[in-house]
Amino acid sequence: MALIVQKFGGTSVGSTDKIKAVAQRVIKNHLQGNRMVVVLSAMSGETDRLTGLANAIQRIPDSREMDMLLATGEQVTVALFAMAIKEAGFDAISLLGDQVAIHTDNMHTKARIASIDSELIEKYLDQGKIVTIAGFQGVTDQGDITTLGRGGSDTTAVALAAAMQADACEIFTDVEGVYTTDPNICPQARKIDRISYDEMLELASLGAKVLDIRSVGLAKRYNVPVHVRSTFSENIGTWVVEEEKIMESMLVSGITYSKKEARITIKKVPDQPGIAAKIFLPISDAGILVDMIIQNTTDGKLTDMTFTVPRTDYDRAMDILKEVAEEIGAEAVSGDKDIAKVSIVGVGMRNHPGIASTMFQILAKEGINMMMVSTSEIKVSCIIAEKYTELAVRALHDAFALDKENLPLEEE
Incomplete structure (x- = not known):
């Protein structure tokens, strides 16, 4: 009897009909003798709606009140899902993050999981x-x-799988x-069968x-x-696993982009010791992630x-830095x-x-300034004007021949 943790995202549970369909898929696994723990996101668009209200x-x-608001999205989904399971003649129970005792730190809206008490989950599985658990909260x-x-x-699901030593x-x-x-930008994009944790970490970041x-x-x-797959088909998806030797044969495994920067x-700024700390410490204390940094004397x-910072944190960062600039004697922000x-x-880049x-030559050929x-050791990132994003992705995907499975660049 296997223990399986499954997570379904917002588009997978975006309507009552989709929730019923997910319930049937889970029941199918349950009938095969598996112990099922199901993590659900809020229905598609719900988090954005709640954020708009705020x-x-x-x-x-306010970050604490924002958490109180946003957590309601997943509460709705897990309750409806449990109802769908019961309507189909099986038993289910929905649990929130605090009921499961998913303990986190105090960083509201961006909390990190510290520990999970799986005793209650095990009780209901027995x-x-x-068992359906609200994702995204603790x-x-x-x-x-x-x-x-x-x-x-996603983090909730993997943390539960780790804590409970799930089989999948x-x-x-x-x-x-x-x-x-992104297949929406490049129709020639190819599904990757297996990818290393390190590559997936870079792509996700x-x-x-x-x-x-x-x-x-x-x-x-x-x-x-971790098996990433579609809610709407039975096809095998992508396995995220430990690095394998064959992965090094591809110089570049994937190309990604972010318009959220x-x-x-x-x-x-006065060029003297301690100034950088005075700039970035208040940003860090506010829970704002800083990515690329360039200093020009x-x-x-x-x-x-x-x-660079996440675009969602731009206004807060600017408010903080205007005060910091005045304090350290900088000219402007x-x-x-x-x-x-x-x-x-790509791990092959090592x-x-x-x-x-x-990469720089390809972008230059397209007239794109970096x-x-x-x-x-396994990635290169460039900041460019947003209007050139799609052009850059397509050009790089073509140049590195990523539409060809398991074909290293030097063999072309």
């Missing part, structure tokens, strides 16, 4: 119930509801698996929407194989500091939301120099 009330919504030691940020239901963790979505790039980055990190840490520049005494990040990823220069660049 923004209509408060310019920068009673033959299908509870602090003080009893406050928290949410895990966008994509947090399946992430159901509206696509067939992980693709070499750089804008790929299939899996939340924290879920991949947890999967890697606890060696949880914003660029901020603090101009004429102007005359030896002053420097311009440029970095400016920002730009009309940017995008385009990245290439042993093959020249991939970055090839504003910022960052690299790691």
Whole structure:
């Protein structure tokens, strides 16, 4: 008797008919003798609707109250799902994050899971119930509801699979698996059968929407194989697993992009020790992630500091940095939301120099200017004007021949 954790995203449960269809799929697994734990997201569009309501009330919504509001989306879904299971003649129970005791830190709207008490889940599984759990949410030691940020239901599912030592963790979505790039932009995009944790971590961090980055990190840490597949078919999807030798044969495994970036520049900052800490510590304390950072010295005494933040945090970051700029004696703070990040990823890049220069040549040939660049041993990212995003993705996908399965670039 296997223990299976399945997660269904918002598009998979976007209507009552879809919820009924998901219930039938879960029941099919249940009838095969499996113990089923099902993690659900809010219905498609619900989180955006709730966020819109909050923004209509408060310019920068209070983070604690935002969690109280957003957590209601998943509560609706799990209750409806449990009803669908019962209507079909089987037993189920819905549980919220605080009932399951998914303990998190105190960082509202972006909480991190600290521990999970699976005793209650095990109790209901032993009673033959299908257990459905609200994704995306948890509870602090003080009893406050928290949410895990966008994509947090993936993290809930993988964390539960790790805590309960599940036999499988399946992430159901509206696509067939992980693709070499976004098929909506590049019709030649190819589904990847198996991808390493490290590659998936990079893709997730750089804008790929299939899996939340924290879920991949947890999967890697606890060696949880994750199967990403479609809710709407029985096809095998993409397995996210430990790195295998054959994966190195592809120089580039995937191309991703993000239009959720914003660029901020603090101009004429005193170039002296401790200034960078004064700039970034308040940003960190606010829970705002900083990605790329470039420092340009102007005359030896002053420097311009440029970095990127999530676009959703742009207004808060600007408010914070205007105060910081005044405190440290910087000249001004400016920002730009009309940017995008385009990245290439592949474990094969570790042993093959020249991939970055090839990427730069491809972008230059298309007349696309690079504003910022960052690299790691398995990825290269460039900040470009947002209007060139689709052009850049298609050009890079073609140049690296990602439509051809298991064909290294040097063999062309």
